[in-house]
Amino acid sequence: MKRNLYIGIDGGATKTKVRIEDADGCxxxxxxxxxxxxxxxxxxxxxxxxxxxxxxxxxxxxxxYDQTHHYHVGLGLAGTEVAESCEEFLSQAHxxxxxxxxxxxxxxxxxxxxxxxxxxxxxxxGTIGLKIEKGVVTTVGxxxxxHDDEGSGAWLGMEAIRLTLxxxxxxxxxxxxxxxxxxxxxxxxxxxxxWSNQALPTHFAxxxxxxxxYVKRKNPDAIHLVExxxxxxxxxxxxxxxxxxxxxxxxxxxxxLSHSIEPWLPKRIRTRCKPPQGDATQGAILMIKKxxxxxx
Amino acid sequence: MKRNLYIGIDGGATKTKVRIEDADGCxxxxxxxxxxxxxxxxxxxxxxxxxxxxxxxxxxxxxxYDQTHHYHVGLGLAGTEVAESCEEFLSQAHxxxxxxxxxxxxxxxxxxxxxxxxxxxxxxxGTIGLKIEKGVVTTVGxxxxxHDDEGSGAWLGMEAIRLTLxxxxxxxxxxxxxxxxxxxxxxxxxxxxxWSNQALPTHFAxxxxxxxxYVKRKNPDAIHLVExxxxxxxxxxxxxxxxxxxxxxxxxxxxxLSHSIEPWLPKRIRTRCKPPQGDATQGAILMIKKxxxxxx
Numbered sequence: 394m395k396r397n398l399y400i401g402i403d404g405g406a407t408k409t410k411v412r413i414e415d416a417d418g419c420x421x422x423x424x425x426x427x428x429x430x431x432x433x434x435x436x437x438x439x440x441x442x443x444x445x446x447x448x449x450x451x452x453x454x455x456x457x458y459d460q461t462h463h464y465h466v467g468l469g470l471a472g473t474e475v476a477e478s479c480e481e482f483l484s485q486a487h488x489x490x491x492x493x494x495x496x497x498x499x500x501x502x503x504x505x506x507x508x509x510x511x512x513x514x515x516x517x518x519g520t521i522g523l524k525i526e527k528g529v530v531t532t533v534g535x536x537x538x539x540h541d542d543e544g545s546g547a548w549l550g551m552e553a554i555r556l557t558l559x560x561x562x563x564x565x566x567x568x569x570x571x572x573x574x575x576x577x578x579x580x581x582x583x584x585x586x587x588w589s590n591q592a593l594p595t596h597f598a599x600x601x602x603x604x605x606x607y608v609k610r611k612n613p614d615a616i617h618l619v620e621x622x623x624x625x626x627x628x629x630x631x632x633x634x635x636x637x638x639x640x641x642x643x644x645x646x647x648x649x650l651s652h653s654i655e656p657w658l659p660k661r662i663r664t665r666c667k668p669p670q671g672d673a674t675q676g677a678i679l680m681i682k683k684x685x686x687x688x689x
Numbered sequence: 690m691k692r693n694l695y696i697g698i699d700g701g702a703t704k705t706k707v708r709i710e711d712a713d714g715c716x717x718x719x720x721x722x723x724x725x726x727x728x729x730x731x732x733x734x735x736x737x738x739x740x741x742x743x744x745x746x747x748x749x750x751x752x753x754y755d756q757t758h759h760y761h762v763g764l765g766l767a768g769t770e771v772a773e774s775c776e777e778f779l780s781q782a783h784x785x786x787x788x789x790x791x792x793x794x795x796x797x798x799x800x801x802x803x804x805x806x807x808x809x810x811x812x813x814x815g816t817i818g819l820k821i822e823k824g825v826v827t828t829v830g831x832x833x834x835x836h837d838d839e840g841s842g843a844w845l846g847m848e849a850i851r852l853t854l855x856x857x858x859x860x861x862x863x864x865x866x867x868x869x870x871x872x873x874x875x876x877x878x879x880x881x882x883x884w885s886n887q888a889l890p891t892h893f894a895x896x897x898x899x900x901x902x903y904v905k906r907k908n909p910d911a912i913h914l915v916e917x918x919x920x921x922x923x924x925x926x927x928x929x930x931x932x933x934x935x936x937x938x939x940x941x942x943x944x945x946l947s948h949s950i951e952p953w954l955p956k957r958i959r960t961r962c963k964p965p966q967g968d969a970t971q972g973a974i975l976m977i978k979k980x981x982x983x984x985x
Contacts, residue, residue, distance in 0.1 A: 474882070533859065534854075534860070539847060540847050540850040540854070540888075540893075541850075541854050543851070551836050554836040558830075558832045558836070558837050562830065562928060563931055564924045564928045565924070583772070587771075589833055589837075628860045628861070629860060631860075
C-alpha cells in the first residue's frame with residue numbers, strides 16, 4: 394500500500410513556499426522556489442510549484458515520480474480571483490494523487506487559526522482582509538492596485554514616489570525621506586520617472602523598506618504615510634468585525650509589513666490582534682487533508 | 690515660388706486636432722483624427738497626424754503631396770517626455786518642408802498666452818502645470834499615473850472605483866455616488882474588478898463625468914474627491930508661481946475638467962486665473978513660425 398504524504402504550497406508574487414508532512418502531521422521537509430502566483434502566468438506558477446516540491450522531496454531522498462507514495466497537495470496561490478487562471482491551472486496534467494486550490498489568503502487564514510474560525514489581514518505587497526466562519530469566506534479589500542490595496546507595500550512605494558516627485562518640482566518641501574527615495578534612483582529623474590511608469594506592484598513595494606527606515610528616523614513624511622496605512626487597515630479590520638457573528642472574532646495580522654504598520658493601528662485593534670498559530674503552508678495542508686476527508 | 694502654409698497639431702491621448710493657417714495667420718481649415726500621443730505607439734501617432742492633415746487639406750482642395758506648397762508643421766504631442774519616442778518620431782521620413790516637436794502642454798501654453806510669457810495648468814485625463822518665461826520652460830507634475838496626476842480625470846476615476854469597492858465590502862457606507870459607479874458596471878463586481886485591473890488612465894478618466902454629475906447633486910463623497918483635486922491643483926499653481934520672476938504670472942486653466950475643478954480652488958487662485966487666448970493648435974503654429982524665423 395502506498396504511503397500518503399501531504400504537501401502545502403504558499404504561492405505568492407515573489408516566491409513559493411513548500412511544506413511536506415506525513416499523515417500524523419509531522420513536518421518532514423520544507424523548500425522554496427520562484428513566484429507561484431497564477432495572476433499572470435499559469436505555466437510559470439506550475440513550474441515553480443513542481444520545482445519547489447522536487448527540491449523538498451530530494452532533501453528526504455524521495456521523488457515526485459516514485460511509485461511508493463501518494464502525494465496530496467493543498468495549494469494556496471495568489472491570483473485565484475482571476476477565474477480563467479484557476480480554470481487553466483486546474484486543467485493541467487499533474488502527478489499528484491489529489492489537489493485542492495484556494496487563494497493564498499484563504500490558506501493563510503486556515504493556518505493562522507489552525508482551521509478554526511477567525512480572520513486575518515495580510516499587509517504585504519498588497520493588502521486583504523479575510524475571515525472564515527462556519528465555512529463561509531468573507532473578504533475585504535484585495536481588489537487590485539492602484540485602485541485598491543491602500544496601506545500595502547505597493548501603495549507605500551507609490552506614495553513615496555508621489556511625494557518625492559512633488560518635492561522635486563516644488564509642490565512640497567523636500568525632506569530626508571524624499572531625498573533618500575531620490576538617492577535610491579541615483580538622483581536620476583529620468584530614470585525614476587521611466588521606472589515609475591513601468592512599475593508593477595512588486596516594484597513599488599521594493600521601496601517600502603525605505604519608508605519603514607524613515608519612520609524609525611521619525612521623518613514626518615514617512616510617518617504620515619504609515620499613519621494613512623494604519624487608517625486603511627483599521628477600516629479593513631472594522632469591516633471584518635462588522636460582518637462577524639462571533640462576539641470576539643480572533644484576527645491575526647500577517648505579511649511582511651504587518652509589524653511595521655501594527656504600531657499605527659488604534660489601540661483597540663492592537664490589543665485584539667493575536668499572533669498566527671501557523672503559516673499558509675500549514676493552512677494548505679489542513680485544506681487538502683480536509684478535502685480528502687482525513688479531518689472534519 | 691511655392692506658397693507657405695502653417696499646420697498646428699495638438700496630439701493627445703484620445704484625439705488629434707489640426708489647424709492650418711496661411712502666412713498672414715488666417716485660418717484656412719481645421720480637422721480631427723485619432724490619438725496622436727507618441728507615448729506608446731509612434732507609427733500610430735504619425736498615421737493619425739497625416740490622416741488629420743489630409744482631411745483638413747481636402748476641405749480646401751489641397752493635398753499633402755502636391756508640389757505647389759511648402760507645409761510647415763508644429764507638433765504639440767503627448768508623450769514627448771519619453772526620449773526614445775521623440776527620437777523614433779523625428780527619425781521618420783515625412784513630406785513636410787519643416788517640422789518642430791514639443792509637448793502638447795508646451796504648445797497649449799504658447800497658444801493660451803499667444804506666445805507671451807505665462808503659465809497653464811491642464812486638468813484633463815492627466816494633469817500638468819507648465820510656464821514659459823524668457824524661453825525657459827518649467828513643468829510641475831505630469832510625471833505619470835498612478836504615482837502622479839493627482840486631481841486629473843484618471844485620478845478621479847481611480848478614486849471613484851476605490852470608494853465604490855470600499856462601499857461594497859463594508860469599509861465605508863454606500864452613497865448615491867458609489868451606487869451610480871456600480872451601476873456603470875451593471876452592478877457586476879467581477880466585471881468592475883477585471884476592468885479596473887486592466888484600466889489605462891484614459892479608461893479611469895471615463896468615470897470623471899459621473900463624479901462631476903454627483904458633485905452637482907451635492908453628494909458628499911463626490912464633493913470630497915473634487916475638494917482633494919482642488920488641493921492638488923492649488924499646489925501645482927503655487928509651485929509655478931513660486932518659481933516665477935514675474936510679479937503676476939498669468940495662468941490659464943485648460944483641459945476638459947478645468948471648469949469642474951475651478952470652483953474648488955482657493956479664491957486667491959480663482960480670481961488670478963485668466964481665460965486662454967488660443968488653443969494648442971494655435972500655439973503649435975506659433976512654434977513652427979518662430980522656429981522657421983517668421984516671427985521672433
